[in-house]
Amino acid sequence: MEGYIFDWLNLFLRWFHVLAGIAWIGASFYFVWLDLSLEKATPENEAKGIKGQLSAIHGGGFYEVAKYQLGPPSMPHNLHWFKWEAYTTWLTGFSLLTVLYYWGANQYLIDPAKVAFSQWQAIGASLLYLFAGFAVYEALIKSPLRNSNKGFASVLFVFLVFMAWLADQLFADRAAYLHVGALIGSIMAGNVFFGIMPSQRELVRAVTAGEKPQAIYAVLAKLRSTHNNYLTLPLVFIMISNHYPMTYGHEYAWLVLAVIGVITGLIRHFLNLKTQGAGVKPGYLVAAFLLTLALAAVMAPKPVATTGAVINSDQALHITHLRCAECHAGQPTNGMFTSAPAGIILESEVQLLQYKDRMISALQTNYMPLGNITAMTDDERAQLLGWLKAQQ
Ligand code: HEC
Incomplete structure (x- = not known):
């Protein structure tokens, strides 16, 4: 419950x-x-203390918006706040x-x-x-x-x-x-x-x-x-x-986040400059794109060295039974889950094969077991990965 x-x-x-x-x-x-899009106020508007104005059309209507230099001469009757x-x-x-x-x-x-x-x-x-x-x-x-x-x-x-x-x-x-x-x-x-x-x-x-x-x-x-x-x-x-x-589960997750911060910052800057009328500066977008490619290349998972003989399917099932089934079962025994998380049940060989690719990715990034609550060992991880990868 x-x-x-x-x-x-x-x-x-x-x-x-x-x-x-x-x-x-x-x-x-x-x-x-x-x-950033305001145009220079007309002389009549400028006399009223207006700094800039613009016209827009949206949803079938024309809008005329003006911004005061500091404030209107008197308080408007109804002022909208956005908080x-x-x-x-x-x-x-x-x-x-x-x-x-x-x-x-x-x-x-x-x-x-x-x-x-x-x-x-x-x-x-x-x-x-x-x-x-x-x-x-x-x-x-x-x-x-x-x-x-x-x-x-x-x-x-x-x-x-x-x-x-x-x-x-x-x-x-x-x-x-x-x-x-x-x-x-x-x-x-x-x-x-x-x-x-x-x-x-x-x-x-x-x-x-x-x-x-x-x-x-x-x-x-x-x-x-x-x-x-x-x-x-x-x-x-x-x-x-x-x-x-693949991002937050990376060995240097904080560095990955820092690079993504730079990429998104470049994109924001590009958009701001463009709106400001400072011209389209594609250099920022290109830099963001190249940095994304470089990040993806650097982050590409390295093949895990699976030493020793590949385990058999019973041994693989034994590992998932120990380390995964508390959550990924038809009837999870972990109190936080009333049904298998992400709909993934790992109780039979057929099911392991069905979710093979997602299991590989979840295991390689240490995403699973969640919070390693079931205390999976590195050996078990390597063995299970080795078995999954050996299945065609
Ligand atoms: C404590 C509970 C728990 C345990 C133990 C657990 N999982 Fe999960 N698993 C989850 C939850 C919750 C999600 C859904 C996470 C989400 O919403 O991103 C999930 C999602 C997954 C996914 C889907 C990820 C995706 O989005 O592609 C895979 C695959 C998976 N788990 C495999 C495993 C494997 C393999 C094990 C054992 C080695 C395991 N899990 C152990 C709770 C658990």
Whole structure:
């Protein structure tokens, strides 16, 4: 029953989280595009304090949008804010983290071969990791470093790579990537909550009081908004990374993530320059493409040296019975699963052969057994791989 409730909570929260994330990222992409696409205001608009404007057509209607230099002369009757998209994404994301990685800590968060945490220790380490990471970002953005785009970007990148390495030391592979994602997501939601919102409230206060808003508030909000813009692409990769054990299960998973961060950053920069009207600079896209090819080539799995005689099918089944069947059975005995995970049952030779390729990939990347909860030995892994590869 516990596993069944776990599955439904997991499903609902993931669905909600993705939906909220689409709304947040969608709105954020739209406003970045809007800002970068503004055309010079007409003289009449300029006289009203408008900085730029643009026309668009969407869904069968014409739109005319204008952005004020700082604020309108008087407070509009109805002002739309965009904050709940961000807050909902963070809240559902944190709930999903709690269900999947805290409740299911033994399966998903802890890898006893890295650190043999108890469930509560692992939860403590996870919370501390996220909180400390977030605090460092907030300290950085309040420091003079924020005045230098390149300086800030470099320091933040090095810091995030360090955090990826640290997560890799502490948590199970998949959880390690997810923690970098949760940290980036928290930084982004924090940018809205602790930076953009207070700045906007100050702008609104000034306009309501009939004062001229101070430019610094707009500048600070814009800076945080730009950081969010660059963090989105790597974050979306991490959100879907659980489907790609070849990335997070790699021996140097943190380095793989760093390179993917660079690739997605290049793509984001290309898009921003293009929207800004700075011209299409294909060099960035080409660099991203070449780097992806190079990464794929470097990551290509090396043939595992299977020494000794190939085991027979009974011995192979014995290994899967010991190390896999607690989950991958018609009736799993592991309390977290009410049915075979991914629909994969590994109880007969026919079934092993049916899932041969996926088993090879899951075993080679150390993805399976999940969190090595069944304590599979390296010998058993090599033997099972040897048998799987010998089957035609
Ligand atoms: C603690 C439970 C557990 C154990 C033990 C376990 N698995 Fe899994 N396995 C899972 C779960 C959960 C998934 C689905 C993961 C996901 O959603 O990405 C999965 C998925 C898989 C997949 C599909 C991966 C893919 O997406 O192609 C394969 C193959 C697999 N397991 C093989 C094995 C093998 C082989 C063993 C034993 C050596 C094993 N598993 C042990 C829980 C387990």
